[in-house]
Amino acid sequence: MPPATVQTLLRRAPTVAPVANRALLSVSGSDSNVFLNGVLSTQARVPQFTSFLHAQGRILYDAFIYNDPEPSNSNGPAYIVEYSPPPEGSTDIPPLLSYLKRHVLRSKVKVRDASDRYDIWASWGGDADKSWETPRAWSWARSGCVEPAWGEELHPWGTEAGVIRDRRGVGLGRRFLVQKGDKPKEASTHDLVQPEDYLLHRVLQGIPEGNVDIPPMQALPMDSNLDIMGGVDFRKGCYVGQELTVRTYHTGVIRKRIHPVYIHKSDPSLGPFILPSPFTPGLDVKPISEGERKGPRPRGTGKLLSTTTQGVGLALLRLEHALAARAGELRLEVTEPSTGEVYRVTPWAPSWWPAPEEAPAE
Template sequence: MPPPILRPLLRCVPTIAPVPNRSAMSISGSQAGIFLNGMLSSAVHEPMKGPLYSSFLHAQGRILYDVFLYTRTEANGKRGYVLEYDARPSEAKLLFPMLKRYVLRAKVKIRDVTDEYDVWAAWGNPNHAQWDTPRKWKWAASGVAEPVWDPEVWPWGQQDESILDRRATGMGRRFLVKKGERPQEAADHDIRTSDDYTLHRILHGVPEGREDMPAMQAFPMDSNLDFMGGVDFRKGCYVGQELTVRTYYTGVIRKRILPVIIHKPGQVLEETVTPNPTAPNFPVDLDIRPVLNRAPDDPRPAPRPRGYGKLLSSRQGVGLALLRLEHVDAVQKGDLRLEFDVAKGESKDTWGVSHWWPDWWPQRSEADKKEARG
């Protein structure tokens, strides 16, 4: 849930919308689960338990693709998977040929089914409260936090071609629909646009796809994959595991993606900022710079902020941003403010950025810190 000043942007009635920029791939065969378990950052169980959220990582631990893995029953009654991902051009290798190369002699069949499915999201349904409950967390000393799921219930649901979107509380459900058909939910849900879906996930602090997790650049924990249940730190080997697990046990998380409101410079989130539905969709990957927020005669030692943040997806004056946590801490103390520039002809416009903490995020208590230190 965003701050009260942003809640007018929320849609709290049953709503469905198409999810933009997604492709689909069928992965079937008697060894499909074993094959995927060796590739994905989440555990794929045999026998099949249900759908899940996960990612493919580079050998150096950077994200190639964030993905949803759905279950599917073939016409012959055999079970398989549908992998949903962002196939827009990037620095990552194309997923289809990459997976084909890894198949080798495994009994796995891979087929592009993008022309068979559309991807939709549904949220705002009161019935989701039955499973969309507050979660508990397991912390590591590095700052990694994992959701602790009920061991008796598969968290992502068990329906074919559908997944409970547990990345954040309030995200709703995600499902596949035959290409060109209307979802069944269209009968009793408001139908909105893909931009409405993007705004929905921004307001819940959920990054997704190329704009928010640039391939070969983004790290899993910087992108909150640990918070969103997309990494299993105790499973067997998979591509990118070594650096990911090392970060969990011995590293320190220095960046996170946070939701932000974009406003005129100098405004303060709690006092003067209001939603701006007519704000432009800003370019992705703009540098967010830290600016000292001190009076000239302030006698305290001034912080020396390092580096920049990055603006990611944005809609209607809110967005997601990859921010250094030392900058976030200094902003909260009043020592810094965050700004970015947008070219405007031969001049430029300057905008301010104020973050907020989604209410579903883990809150680290002193007891958690002691337990993580062992």
Template sequence: MFPRILGSLLRTTPTIAPVANRGVLSITGSHFSEFLNGLVATSVRGPSRNQFSTILHAQGRVMYDIFLYATSNGYLLEFDTRESKATPLLSYFKRHVLRSKVKIRDATDEFDVWAVWGSENNRNWETERQWLRAQSGAIEPDWSQCEEWPWGTQENVIQDRRAVGMGRRLLVKKGDKPQEASTHDIMPTEEYLLHRILNGVPEGTTEIQPMQAFPMNSNLDVMGGLDFRKGCYVGQELTVRTYHTGVVRKRIMPVIIHRWENEESLLHLSDGGDRLTLTQFGEDIRSESTDNDTGLNTVLRSPKVGRLLSTHESVGLALVQTESALAQKRGDCKLNLQTLNVNGAKECKLGVTPYWPDWWPFERSSKP
């Protein structure tokens, strides 16, 4: 279930869209399993199997969120190619090869990446989610009840289990279109961005910022991109310590952007006027406390409670303190974006309302 005011943004028909800024590496050789298992945050032992995963820095920060497509002798690894503070992935892997019998090459020129969703075929494999919870607030999917491998076994096709309703992800020969092109609506990349945002799924360097983001803050636990029980891998120590003894205080959440004075008035960013207005706003999400007796709003001593990461239409993804999202739901505060000091413009605000899709594994008593 989505907030009622977002109904006009939802696509309910079978849809395909290309995914931009994605590269592909081919990893083969007799040691491909052992090699990857020491570098990614999920288990990659034995025969190759499709999955979503994460590559962490030694200090536990995210470098890349990745998809692994199983092949007969290794993997095709999909990743974000946009420049960032992280080491380029091909260079990073080659640095760790040492004596491992693996061959790594750039296969980006051979494949395009597409997302497919909205048809019965793209959701009939979904099963009811089961969850494992830690006292820290980390939450991971429990796939032990699945009769089949959750990410699918079809070549160059991944069942996108990061969120319910995400559909499937495809590697297609460069320049070709998926088979579904004859039966699905073909939409631009921006429609896939909107689909992700509505489902609360961060992806790539814009939303999971390399060398800055912590994996649980970025929902990589909930999306199935972390394994807290496997053996040693780069970044494991801090990640597992946080799982057992830390506290997850922030999450990336989908947010509704609306006019400050009316929560039911969506900001239609596709209109030229509002788009120009949004460029004047900063990324910082701030909180104003609400005095329920007087109806007055006062700025908190430390008002910054989040950061807007991406937007499309009237929604976005933001890293937000979970307590602040709960406080807004209770009516104890309001969240906003404020204008930057540009050309002496008069200060104004946009309202920001986080929401968590119903399927997310958070207790109803504590769910915004």
């Protein structure tokens, strides 16, 4: 658990915020469900959280799939795909629109940009944002892969068009599409805040999102917690990137995961340090042995991902480093390149995360 000072950063009042840096595509037509089922890492049961993988099993895009609230034609089902577009100037990451069009072939499917139709908003803290939450149960594999077990819930992500119950974590709330330029009806009952407040909200819940936290063509699904967030189906039939993903589930070992962290200068119990500006993503997080730590010298480094000025963020860490840092046997450090200042990085496990002791014995 994080120190009490981190807990105070949580907004518990009903809150609504626009979600920045995301784009939308429309996928429609009589074959659209079958088409999506062949390229998604989950079954095409909309709405839901999912991902598009590269043939080698690395992540291209994490995504939400909505039922289109206003389909432009009635020729089959119509869906809206929400994702983070590639960083500007990137040439080696296939744009999702062209990637999907390449897979259409003779399918009766139309894929079009829809970013001019809707804005994306998130709400949390209100009754409608949490009344559907149920206690989280988990299904473990010996590799360390973990999946949410929905039990008899047929539609864990909801059923309403244009709305998703954000089940990637506990307490995230809902996510929905709103006509371009409009505000959601929740703006009259919830505190209206900025995209930066939503970033803080999901960081505090330990949820990575988009190309900063999940670098396209680099990140692996389980390293990025897609399994924990319900974004991978290990029993599904053939889809792009399936072979390596399923092999990891059955015979691999998960050695890294994204963790929420707080950044500070001294005693970890004092909590995070207010930063003048967010850190540059991708900075190395280096492990340093504390005192007379037994065992071999710690190997490898982590990577700092999204950070906020409140001194909290996300980092991709080796599991052994995260456990040792939480036990006080290791400290993790990052150097701010513009000033040369060294900060400590302390991970924690959100209360809703699957507990390691629940994992099956070797």
